[in-house]
Amino acid sequence: MVDTVVFIVAAAICLTGALGVILARNPVHSALMLVMTLFGIAVQFVAQEAHFLAAVQVIVYAGAIVVLFLFVIMLLGVDRAQNLELSVLPVQKWAALVFAGGSFAVLALLVIVVKEPVTGAEAMGGSATGDENVRLLARSLFSDYVYAFELTSLLLVIAVIGAVVLARKPKNVSDVVTEEGSEA
Amino acid sequence: MEITTGWYLVLGALLFVIGGTGLLIRRNPLVMLMCVELMLNGVNLSFVAFARQLDDIGGQTVVFFVLVVAAAEVVVGLGLVVAILRRQPGTTADDLSALKG
Numbered sequence A: 001m002v003d004t005v006v007f008i009v010a011a012a013i014c015l016t017g018a019l020g021v022i023l024a025r026n027p028v029h030s031a032l033m034l035v036m037t038l039f040g041i042a043v044q045f046v047a048q049e050a051h052f053l054a055a056v057q058v059i060v061y062a063g064a065i066v067v068l069f070l071f072v073i074m075l076l077g078v079d080r081a082q083n084l085e086l087s088v089l090p091v092q093k094w095a096a097l098v099f100a101g102g103s104f105a106v107l108a109l110l111v112i113v114v115k116e117p118v119t120g121a122e123a124m125g126g127s128a129t130g131d132e133n134v135r136l137l138a139r140s141l142f143s144d145y146v147y148a149f150e151l152t153s154l155l156l157v158i159a160v161i162g163a164v165v166l167a168r169k170p171k172n173v174s175d176v177v178t179e180e181g182s183e184a
Numbered sequence B: 001m002e003i004t005t006g007w008y009l010v011l012g013a014l015l016f017v018i019g020g021t022g023l024l025i026r027r028n029p030l031v032m033l034m035c036v037e038l039m040l041n042g043v044n045l046s047f048v049a050f051a052r053q054l055d056d057i058g059g060q061t062v063v064f065f066v067l068v069v070a071a072a073e074v075v076v077g078l079g080l081v082v083a084i085l086r087r088q089p090g091t092t093a094d095d096l097s098a099l100k101g
Helices: A002-023 A027-047 A051-076 A090-113 A130-143 A146-167 B005-025 B029-054 B058-087
Strands: none
Touching: A002 A027, A002 B005, A002 B029, A027 A051, A027 B005, A027 B029, A051 A130, A051 B029, A051 B058, A090 B005, A130 A146, A130 B058, A146 B058, B005 B029, B029 B058
């Protein structure tokens, strides 16, 4: 009973936030709605006993990524409202609706039709439930997936270097004419 | 009513579809990146649901990697957005047609 209530409330939070992200005209509101969705997802993770992932979800997503979004929004000063009606081509809106309806229908149909567990795979890392969650996750991460784990460190270094290179102001072309490109 | 794996999968599918729709109808590159995050979260929810159902911690490990890759993706994506918007203030995804064949 408690599970049901938690699921319904958290799902409502998630969906409200998701719709808010795509419907809010102000990018700042979109970012705050994204926080709401991420918290809802974290609650769902706790409900499925993925405690470590719930904590990481809040710390990394809500704590770092959304703050990064807000930093960039404030840095660029693009927190102006966007008129959704003018910015969308008419055919684009219908194409988006068709995409949304179609893909959701396919996914929901799959969920409903496929009653059996999707694969016959045996559990490799052991049970995911109980207080053992962090220990099992760590064992899986540092044994079966250790090469992938090391590669992610390489990925993060590359991302940091790339961000620094991209965001740096070019030194010799510092007098780039910043003409208004918005009318293009 | 018992909450089965299917409910989580439907919620994940809904988040994925909402994110995809936002990606199609929004023109602000920052909001488009947020919609990508929505799609990733929908998939993450499905992974955790399957990890629970199949009693396999591997699903949660995959979600961990998705989180890392999402963080890297956002860093590079926002770097690109900053570089583009600094050159052309107020630009949208429709204006970035310089590579159009």
